[in-house]
Amino acid sequence: MLARKRAAGLAASTRRTIYTVVRAVLDCAVRDGLVARNAAASVKRPTLDRREARYLSRDEVQRLLDGLAGVGNGDGVRRGAAVR
Numbered sequence: 001m002l003a004r005k006r007a008a009g010l011a012a013s014t015r016r017t018i019y020t021v022v023r024a025v026l027d028c029a030v031r032d033g034l035v036a037r038n039a040a041a042s043v044k045r046p047t048l049d050r051r052e053a054r055y056l057s058r059d060e061v062q063r064l065l066d067g068l069a070g071v072g073n074g075d076g077v078r079r080g081a082a083v084r
Contacts, residue, residue: 002046016046 001022005015023040030038056064 002043012046012049016048019043019046 002015002019026038026040029035
């Protein structure tokens with residue numbers, strides 16, 4: 001299943017989340033006696049792709065702040081929601 005997800009282009013973090021959820025569900029099924037063993041326990045947990053963090057330049061920060069000018073001034077948008 002995870003190989004198909006990789007082939008479909010899903011990000012490593014998404015594949016890891018899928019693995020974590022499936023394994024937890026199967027752990028519960030084992031605990032509740034619905035299945036004899038957790039087949040996901042024998043599957044290696046997907047690794048995450050490590051990348052160097054990219055930081056905004058001074059100009060990019062200024063453009064971001066300029067774009068947020070006036071946000072949160074009674075327009076119903078929270079500043080934290082506006083930057084997402």
